[in-house]
Amino acid sequence: MKDSSRLAIIGAAALPVGWFPDQLGMDAAVLVLRKAIRDAGIDKKEIGAIYVSPPLADEWLEYHLSFARLVDEFGLGLHNKFTGQIQAGGAGIKSMFGAARGVILTEEPKNIILLHTQSVSGIPKRLPPEAIEDFARDGSRQYIEWEYPYGMNSDSRVALVTQRYMHETGTTAEQLASVAVSHHKWAQMNPFARFGNSVTIKDVLNSDVVAEPLHDLECSKLSDTATALVLTSAERAKSMGKRPVYVLGEGSGRCTHFSIVQKPDKDLSRLPGLSEAVESALKEAGVKREDIDVIEAHGGYPVFTLMELEEMGFCKRGSAGAFVMDGNTSPGGKLPMCTNGDSLAEGHAGFGTGFRTLYESVLQLRGDAGKRQVQGAKLVLSVFAETEAFMQFDVAILGKDLV
């Protein structure tokens, strides 16, 4: 890909992930966005487009953000060309990359803002009890006909995946628990993490069973947060921004299904399309697996972290559990992975999980990751677009140098 059509991240900002009932989603949005614009070192007149990820269960905020509220907040009226929302769950950020590429190829100004904000703690104030109950149905709510009558929610849906994955591969409960342990070790060094406590395999297995084989410490908790990224072309980034991070290669997975029982390969233990996505991203970036310094892959639940390692070719099928349990993905391990603690330990950003994954990638590549910095990190492989119903996994290879 030419540098004029390749993307670069020239600004990034985030707020802590946690439970902040006094923080409105709109307040978080404007504060994080100003931080990102300043981080990029651009003038507000140079913003060509703003793409927003939908906040969870916040109709008023969604309406304002998807229209042009931010144009007013930032005084962009005479400059900005596009504002809008792109909704594809956690995978929406991949479509935002596509929209951003369209802007850098055809429009001026060529700086694009990607923004996510959400206030989960504010849901009880916004919704009546019956609507909260509806929200709690989570992924089943669209399938009021065929799924919700059976009492499934997002935890039990992933429990179905985890059970079959263990059945197929012989992965043990201890190995799965070790994923949560690895994530929590990283989160202890992440000042923005909601769950920065020390956790052992025993702690995980002793926590409440939510849906067998998943324990409470293996289930992500939706949290409040906001993240903003400023993108432009790699060509422009070379001469601007403090420390640009380049998107050296991208690979698109497949959107395989909406409902779990419609998954076309009839195999819950595999992620079709991910291995091809990694191959094409590596090829485009001109690098090999062994060149990768850090993996920043959103998983949300332990089973997806293991499946990602296997499908991406870093572990043989069925061996990722032992690989993680041996400490390879933990701080000091040979393949640092999910250095922010992933959704499980950092706190779950809803449709903004990819934003957190990319933000963490930027920190690592700039050398700004503090105590959890992977020394000399030059290349990050990121699974940045992923959805909890695991219908899609898209990857990007990010680098501090344009090769």
Next chain:
Amino acid sequence: MAEYKKPLPQITPLSEPFYKAAREHKLLIQKCKDCSKYVFYPKHFCPHCLSDNLEWVQSSGKGKVYSYTVCRSNVPANFAADLPYSVAIVELDEGVWMLTNIVDCNVDDVKCDMPVEVAFEDITDTIALPKFKPRAA
């Protein structure tokens, strides 16, 4: 019949034949007359070949547990009284997957690949939900 507090299936013109048969404890699925593939959930046209030529056929009602979980906490409110309960994906002999509950057995006895057969639960006077129970292989 005692008041049923859990969510009722939303019955639409498309799914009406399915629920009408369910009341008689018959499990219907769709089959494409053009490409011969079975279809579930009910659809307006065949998702494989996009043909309109779908017909309702009676399923054997037999299949096996593809995967399962036992819900033990943190479930939608009206399901709390049922804890623990089993949510499963059953692969029917015809090949399609159904999300369901495994009933008429101890939840701890459910296993992957376990043979099961349909067991209808009359949840109201007019609606029956297909669930599955263990069967001899």
